[in-house]
Amino acid sequence: MQSTVNYLWHTDDLLGQGATASVYKARNKKSGELVAVKVFNTASYLRPREVQVREFEVLRKLNHQNIVKLFAVEETGGSRQKVLVMEYCSSGSLLSVLESPENAFGLPEEEFLVVLRCVARVNTLSGSKDRLPPKVSPRHEAVPGQRTSSPLSAVAGMNHLRENGIVHRDIKPGNILRLLGEEGQSIYKLTDFGAARELDDDEKFVSVYGTEEYLHPDMYERAVLRKPQQKTFGVTVDLWSIGVTLYHAATGSLPFIPYGGPRRNKEMMYRITTEKPAGAIAGTQKQENGPLEWSYTLPVTCRLSLGLQSQLVPILANILEVEQAKCWGFDQFFAETSDILQRVVVHVFSLSQAVLHHVYIHAHNTIAIFLEAVYEQTRVAPQHQKFLFEGHFWVLEPNLSAQHIAHTTASSPLTLLSTASETPMGLAFKDPAQDIPKFFPKVDLQADYTTAKSVLGAGYQALWLARTLLAGQELMLRGLHWCVETLQATCRRTLEVTRMALLFLSSSLGTERFSSVAGMTEMQELKKVTELRSRLRALAEALSRCSHSITESQTSLSNLRSELLKNRDQVHADRSVQQIQYCLDKMNLIYKQFKKSRMRPGLGYNEEQIHKLDNRLAKRLLLQLFQETCVQKYQTSLVTHGRWMREVHETRNHLRMVSCSVAAYNTEAQGAQEGLSQILDRVSHQLLQDRTKEAQVSPPLTAPYPSPALTDLVLQMQELCEEMKLLAFDLQDNNRVIEGLSWPPSAPDS
CATH class of the missing domain: 1.10.510.10 (Transferase(Phosphotransferase) domain 1)
Structure with missing residues (x-):
């Protein structure tokens, strides 16, 4: 035991040792508070006086939370060696x-x-x-x-x-x-x-x-x-x-x-x-x-x-x-x-690349700067970026502050969607087993301890990688699930509006209503009405095909959703991380035993055999669990993810084509509506003129076209025209729905 006036320590409680001093864990004699004492040896007093006192003077000047505090300068009782009493840091260096x-x-x-x-x-x-x-x-x-x-x-x-x-x-x-x-x-x-x-x-x-x-x-x-x-x-x-x-x-x-x-x-x-x-x-x-x-x-x-x-x-x-x-x-x-x-971290998972990115930005930056930072890491241009967060589209206005970005974590990032279809890269990593040195056939306690430490280090790296790879699979499946849900919502909305338009077209194309109009028009007008009816009927057939195509997409997406849910269940049931952790616990025991054995002069024959078996066991477990389980599953998931992403990409492009078709049909409907409106205007005007002339030469009761019938006819045609306008509006709304829900946003060159 050694002591000063106020502090006591045992020389076995050595924390560190240098050329001129040793540092020990000590206690205050009165309070029992733990401190660190730096005791200077004889060699330290061979230095010049100004060098000896320099550390005291420097520490007395400094008072900062990231500098070890100096509490006192005392002397040991016997040798009167200088002792620095400092703050004790319990977790090493x-x-x-x-x-x-x-x-x-x-x-x-x-x-x-x-x-x-x-x-x-x-x-x-x-x-x-x-x-x-x-x-x-x-x-x-x-x-x-x-x-x-x-x-x-x-x-x-x-x-x-x-x-x-x-x-x-x-x-x-x-x-x-x-x-x-x-x-x-x-x-x-x-x-x-x-x-x-x-x-x-x-x-x-x-x-x-x-x-x-x-x-x-x-x-x-x-x-x-x-x-x-x-x-x-x-x-x-x-x-x-x-x-x-x-x-x-x-x-x-x-x-x-x-x-x-x-x-x-x-x-x-x-x-x-x-x-x-x-x-x-x-x-x-x-x-x-x-x-x-x-x-x-x-x-x-x-x-x-x-x-x-x-x-x-x-x-x-x-x-x-x-x-x-x-x-x-x-x-x-x-x-x-x-x-x-001073920067904050925004976690961004690129779904097409299957890579999690950490984007460091200032909170006072604009979102435009954030989008540019995303481009630097992903090479996805800002105009082609679209984000999902927790299953919902997250709209980022470039002029707003980055404070409007959602609070993200590695397990809950922004999911980046891209118009490009690319092969997933996944996490780039090196197999930890490549850094493991070989065990020597002959038992060498010091060399085996060093190798066991390297094996354990590789094991911890394998554990970290296994967790990262498993988390990457979870993010891939979750992001794809959200994309499928979004596309299914697009299909449902588009299908609903398309079917409503079909119902309206069916009622608007009724024979009775058009026949009454045809009976009151000249041959040329009747021919135009017939042509318009043919155009509307073709439009109805085209919309019917769109409806059938959307239904097929729904079925395909439902099947994909089922596959995703099945794979998510498999990922959740994956126990490879727990198995590696279990093996790490065993490897830790081996490492500690090797650490203890290296201090011995030698091992007996039986101990040597166990020693050799432990060496081989540790390395074999690491290779099998990580390479044959985690890596293979991850590589398989990347291939599957690429296939599913292509399927989603194709479905998105197909829905975009449907959107373009519906837009074209909308234009046709508008043209037909305008043509019918013009015919209606001319017929109504002609009927009114005929009625006026007839009224001038004959009493109203003997008119060839009674006033109520004429009024009903005009109203019927006006109603038909209004319904055609509603059809055009419905088709316009249909187009807006598809454009609003399509994923990702249309690119000018795609």
Whole structure:
């Protein structure tokens, strides 16, 4: 046990150890409160006095939610060693989070954004005191129901740290501690300011600190390769360390890896970082003395969405820049990271592509900007975009604010419909089994432990992929179901109006009514009436064919709907995720056993045999469950989805053709109505003239056409004309219904 006046700790409760100090978990003697104590060793006192006290002075100045708090500076009783009493972060460090097999391929998107927020707030501490904060829109409002980072809090953190003008000089995942907030959310805090110092923007330093994998190449050359040089270093060296840290957090691995690893091939490590082309964010050497391979994007195994990657990659490219003159300053870095953190996410599932997109936009942007962002990710032009949300069309007016977009989640996104018929791409992924190293036939406890950890990491990646693939199948089926429901509604409405028009045509074409008109007209008028009746009869037959065609479409859609429901039941009954989770639990036990066994000098024969069986079992289970179950089902679902999408596309085009036909029949009906109206006008006018003349020469009672009969005839013809007008209106309404309900909207060139 060791203690100071107010705190007590056991040397077994070691949290971390460095060249000059060790950190322990301790308790307050009176309250029992948990704290962390940093106890400096003898080597630390060999440093100059100003270096020894620098960490105390820096921590006393800083007071920020993303910096570990300093409570007191005390001394141990016997040796009178200096002790820093600091805030205790119970959940380890970002490095321990990344070393967990669960995050072998990088952090989930939400957790990465938490880390980014911490880094953006804290690491502007190298900023100049005269620097202005980045512009923030005064009307930055969140989309209702969505959580966003507050620009004001970020700016406040920047202002606090900028005033101190401090460079950390040892930024790495191990120096970013994690604790859980009251609601279970992660809070990351920067610690270990032993290498920190105050530094203005234009001031330089020559001393070298830091961890070699995260060191700027100029510092690496002198500190690791021990090459003499006269270079000085500015505040931007922290940006290089931040870039490596962010890449590590996003991918689970370091960006620059020579063959054999950074610690074994230091010369090649230096060469990779200094020869890196502009825009590249990673470089690897996969064979001994082999060529260097550069990457300008994050790997496909990264769990960040392409929407976030498109925002992050330019930042990494500009802070992982060797030449300090070309590297961004902290002002630009903070402006760009704050821009990401101030955005909201709109989840968009492209039904034709079968891909879920995360679209990052500002809440104060217009919907037109959102539609353009959707185009950048999907290549579907804004004029061809139509959206469904929870089964209903969601109309997005380009001039409105993005705040009018629905609150979306990954499981409840906007569904993007497109006029184009394309083969579904689906989720692009890499089989986790490809990253599993081979087990050696001979038992090697340390190597087997490392391999077991890799297998477990691949298992967690397989679990994440299995969940993602299953969710993708659910979104495909749900989106198609909504499309079918919409098309069926179109069919019902169109069929109803078409049948009403047919009924009206049947009554309007009655022989008795037209025969009375024919009996009162001349031969030429009678011929025109006959022609019009023939046109109307042909129109009725055409509408009847349309009605039959729509009925066939209804039947086809009903069959498709039944298939969709059957497949949705199968997806809901899929237990592959639970099976992989069960196997992961078993693999965890194997991993823990290997972790425990590596500390032993050796295993007995029986233990070795079990050890070998466990190795093979873990890998076989992973391959079978993921490859033979999840991947095959997903690939089959993509093929089926493509077939169903083509069927929906063909049905939509067929209904569009019906719409055009009905429009043409509407035009014919209008022409027939106009022709009948003209005949009616002429006949009525002639009858009235005849009646007038007859009235002048004969008494009304002896008129050849009694007044009541004449009046009935005129009224009958007027009624017929009005009914024909109603027919035209009904057909116009029919056309509007089909155009309004058709999916997706008609494109000029389709």
